Amino acid sequence: MATTSKLIRGYEVVIGIETHVQLSTKSKAFSGSSTQFGAEPNTQASPVDLALPGTLPVMNKGAVERAIRFGLAVGAKVAPQSIFARKNYFYPDLPKGYQISQYEIPVVQGGGVEFYVGDTKHKVNLTRAHLEEDAGKSLHEDYAGQTGIDLNRAGTPLLEIVTEPDIRSSVEAVEYAKALHALVVWLDICDGNMQEGSFRCDANVSVRKPGADFGTRREIKNLNSFKFMQQAIDFEIQWQIDLIEDGGEVQQATxxxxxDTGETRAMRTKEDAHDYRYFPDPDLPPLVIALEWVERVKAEMPELPRVMAERFQSAYGLPAYDASMVTQTKAFGAYFEAAAKASGQPKLVANWMMGEVSRRLNAEDLGLDASKVDAATLARLVGRIADGTIANNSAKKVFDVLWAEGGDVDAIIERLDLKQSNDTGEIERILDEVLAANTKSVEEFRAGKEKAFNALVGQAMKATKGKANPSVVNELLKKKLAG
Incomplete structure (x- = not known):
């Protein structure tokens, strides 16, 4: 699977992504405090979250199970024993002075995420995924020039997913992030709400001449939109190349x-692992995950996207790319299968889902649950294309009406007078008239000019006001020209 891309100004881009996935538990990683978003500041921070004297953290079992689920989904090793460590640093929204995380032995090790860029399949290998707690949040607005601290988020369970430096362009980075986002939502381990901070990406970007050692990386923090991710990486790539070409050296930085400006700016020099003085958390024993626990989680998992895609390829004859596109979410997969079964036209259904349905949803920023054309209606529409009642272009007009106002497919076809003619006798009569009136095109076709055939088809469709079935026109015209 491809992992390469074109050079940019003679440089190869090297990108690794670290993603903080907020796990969908109701309580925090090491306390019973609520993780509900939007509460009044500092109303959901318990003594455990603040590490007050005498408090002891207790690992959230639900967070561990979500980590196991992810590990199984990406083909990783789920460590039978992993260690929690204290990552020491000072920041106002980190009341403990350290973050509970995992360092030397993470709970999920290895694995990979597959995705498409265009119709080319890619795979990004994962280094690890480890459990940790989130910090609080600094609030800089509405405080009369001061900064407020909201500790509601402190202690919220995260799964940090780290890739190998396998990504070679901003486009690949975005498609990987989209695939990962779709997977964690599919697994129901994260709600995926990027606006609320449930899915946040950091991009480590460096450039090098082909064949050279890795360049010095700079980490772009807290990218919470796919659009911003691509813009940020593209700017950073050009900035680093400009600096190197001007004789400068890239310094490791966050x-x-x-x-608003479309630019990256240095926040601080980038720390290395030893700067955090990691050491095992003395209040937390090793996390032991028995094989029986892993097997139970595995038995309860939903059908995975890649498994569903493989099933759609074998059961419905879909190409691999189509199968991947219609299994982006559980809802998309269910919609496809319902429409494919009802219409008996799986390839047509996939084409329409990847085309008109997706285009409309994206244009209006809607989820599939808000689609104004349900699976049963799409099935009826593609059925009318398949049986020759309407042409594909006419079907788009019907789809427009369905999206705007709903209604019955057949009633709309009748109302708009879109039925195409399959009357071979009438079509033959019109073709005879077209051939008689376009003798020059007939001669050109018989002289080997294929474009002349298309011109004759165009004349025939014009004569029927677009109502003749194009496939019937093509078939009858070929017979007449061969006679």
């Missing part, structure tokens, strides 16, 4: 992206 940078932020400003969507």
């Amino acid at each position: 940078v932020l992206f400003n969507p």
Whole structure:
């Protein structure tokens, strides 16, 4: 599977992604505090979250099970024993002075995520995924020039997913992030709400000449939209190349992206692991995951996207790319299967889902649950294309009406007078007239000019006001020209 891309100004881009996935538990990683979003500041921070003297953390079993689920889904090793560590650093929204995380032995090790860029399949290998707790949040607005601290988010369970430096362009980075986002939502381990911070990506970006050692990376923090991710990486790539071409050296740093200016700016020099003084958390024993626990989680998992895609290929004859596109979400997969079964036209259904349905949903920023054309209606529409009642272009007019106002497929076809003619006798009569009136095109076709055939088809469709079935026109015209 491809992992390469074109050079940019003679440089190869190397990108790794770290993603913080907020796990969908009702309580925090090490306490019983609520994880509900939007509460009044500092109303959901318990003594355990603040590490007050005498408190002891207790691992959230639901968070562990979600990590196991993810590990199984990406083909990783789920460690039978992993260790929690204290990652020491000072920041105002980190009241403990350390973050409970995993370092040397993470719970999920290895694995990979597959996705498409265009119709080319790619795979990004994962280094690890580890459990940790979130920090609080600094609030800089509405505080008369001061900064407020909201500790509601402190202790919220996260799964940090780290890739190998396998990504070679901003486009690949975005498609990987989209695939990962779709997977964690599919597995029901994260709600995927990027606006609320449930899915946040950091991009480690460097450039090098082909064949050279990895360049110095800069980490773009807290990218919470796919659009911003691509813009930030593209700017950073050009910035690093400009610096190197001007004789400078890239310094390892943490940078932020400003969507208003489209630029990245350095926030601080980038720390290395030893700067955090990791050591095993003395209050938490090793996390032991028995094989029986893993097997139970595995038995309760939903059908995975890649498994569903493989089933659609074998059961419905879909190409691999189509199968991947219609299994982006559980809802998409269910919609496809319902429409394919009802219409008996799986390939046509996939084409329409990847085309008109997706185009409309994207244009109006809607989820499939808000689609104005349900699976049964789409099945009736593609059925009318398949049986020759309407042409594909006419079907788009019907779809427009269905999306705008709903209604019955057949009634709309009648109302708009879109039925195409399959009357071979009438079509033959019109073709005879077209051939008689276009003798030059007939001669050109018989002289080997294929374009002349298309011109004759066009004349025939014009004569029937577009109502003749194009496949019937083509078949009868070929017979007459061969006679």
